[in-house]
Structure formats: structure tokens, C-alpha cells
Amino acid sequence: MSEIFNTTMDPTKHQLMAAWLPQQDWFAGEGEPVLETLGGFRLDDPAGEVGMEFIVVADTATESPVIYHVPLSYRGQELPGAEASLLGTSEHGVLGKRWIYDGTGDPVWQAQVRALLAGQVEAQHQNTSFTLEPLVKVQRPAQDGVEQADTEIRVIRRPVAGGSASDAATAWVSSPWSENGVAVDGAVLEFS
Structure with missing residues (x-):
């Protein structure tokens, strides 16, 4: 299960995401975003090498x-061939230099998301070590298996x-995440 370290990252995840988000075609803001984490969850790498976090953030730079x-995904070494998915590197106070990627470009992330779909792994709490996140649900409408x-x-x-x-x-x-102090949830991944 995920171990969460109470330490620093330089630059922070928010700083890396704020520089990366405006480059994405689905970004809806103007200028550099101001980010606030609202929720999310983690998945474990069976080999213990790759950290995986699913972060729901709000860009509060605009009125709405x-x-x-x-x-x-967080790695202790560069992932060859994944340059297009790299947000940047950060110095982790415990683990040292980390390469931080958009998870979609990481094969370990892909495998663990498929394992979550298959019911082979469970979501972990975003901020508490060694704790499951029971509010993350896999929905399978009207079919036996995927x-x-x-x-x-x-x-x-x-x-x-x-x-x-x-x-x-x-x-x-x-x-799950929180909007204006209210607990909500919604789809964050889909499979077809």
C-alpha cells in the first residue's frame, strides 16, 4: 500500500501542473492557473518503483x-521514450530527484489502471499512508465483464x-473530491 511522505518537493506538483496545463488542448483557463487540490486517489506499483496519483484540482485564477x-506517475529515473508526457523533474525531500509524468504515457500506470478495472487492485487514499480509498468505484453498467x-x-x-x-x-x-466544501464525486476515467 502507498506510503505518503510528509516532506517537500521543489518544484511542487502544483507548480509543475500549472506550467504544463496551459499547453494542453483541453485547458480552459487563461494564463497560468492557480491550483487547489480538491481530491483524488493513488494506485500502487507492485514493484514499488512508480508512484501513481490521480489528482482533481481547481484552477481558481478565473472568476468561475x-x-x-x-x-x-512519479519515477526515480527517466522513462525512455516518454518525453512527450514529462511534466518535469522535482527534488523530493526523502526520495531525491523524481521524474513526473502525465500518467497516460507511463506503462506501469496503464497496467495498474487496467488492474483496477479488473478488480485486481484497490484505490489507495490520496493523503494517508497504507489506507484504502473506499469511495473510488469502478462502474460497469449492465454487463458481466470487461x-x-x-x-x-x-x-x-x-x-x-x-x-x-x-x-x-x-x-x-x-x-471523490470536494467543491465549495461539499463532498462530490464523478467519473475520472472511462474504458471502451
């Missing part, structure tokens, strides 16, 4: 905050409170 879902190996994973980058996946989805993952 915009909600984003940014899945990250073949995870052939499943396409799509990150819902702009999740909506109470939102489900698209009509084409065979399954989806919903995650």
Missing part, C-alpha cells in the same frame, strides 16, 4: 473555477460532479 483531473487487456483508457480531464462516462464507455471509475 475550472476543475481538472491530472493523473501523475476485457481489460483490449480496453482503451480515456482520462476525463474535466470531470463534473455527479458526472458519468460517455455513452460509448463500457465501464468507468468515479472518484
Whole structure:
């Protein structure tokens, strides 16, 4: 289960995400975002090498905050061939230099998301070590099984409170977060 360190990162995850988000075609803000973490969860790497976090953030730089879902993977070494997914590097106060990627470009992230879909792993709490996150749910509407190996994973980058996946989805993952002090959840990953 995930071990969360009470330490510093330089630059912080928010700083790396704030520089990366405006470069994405689904970014809806103007200028550099001001980010606030609203919620999310983690997955474990069975080998214990790659950290995986699914972060729901609000960009509060505009009058109407915009909600984003940014899945990250953290590695102790550069991932060859994944330069396009690299947000940057950060100095972790305990683990040292970390390479931080958009999780979609990381094969360990892909494998663990498929394992979550198959019910082989469980979501971990975002901020508490060695703790499951029971509010993360895999939804499978009206079907017995989903073949995870052939499943396409799509990150819902702009999740909506109470939102489900698209009509084409065979399954989806919903995650909790807090909006204006109110606990909500919505789809953050979908499979087709």
C-alpha cells in the first residue's frame, strides 16, 4: 500500500501542473492557473518503483473555477521514450530527484489502471499512508465483464460532479473530491 511522505518537493506538483496545463488542448483557463487540490486517489506499483496519483484540482485564477483531473506517475529515473508526457523533474525531500509524468504515457500506470478495472487492485487514499480509498468505484453498467487487456483508457480531464462516462464507455471509475466544501464525486476515467 502507498506510503505518503510528509516532506517537500521543489518544484511542487502544483507548480509543475500549472506550467504544463496551459499547453494542453483541453485547458480552459487563461494564463497560468492557480491550483487547489480538491481530491483524488493513488494506485500502487507492485514493484514499488512508480508512484501513481490521480489528482482533481481547481484552477481558481478565473472568476468561475475550472476543475481538472491530472493523473501523475512519479519515477526515480527517466522513462525512455516518454518525453512527450514529462511534466518535469522535482527534488523530493526523502526520495531525491523524481521524474513526473502525465500518467497516460507511463506503462506501469496503464497496467495498474487496467488492474483496477479488473478488480485486481484497490484505490489507495490520496493523503494517508497504507489506507484504502473506499469511495473510488469502478462502474460497469449492465454487463458481466470487461476485457481489460483490449480496453482503451480515456482520462476525463474535466470531470463534473455527479458526472458519468460517455455513452460509448463500457465501464468507468468515479472518484471523490470536494467543491465549495461539499463532498462530490464523478467519473475520472472511462474504458471502451
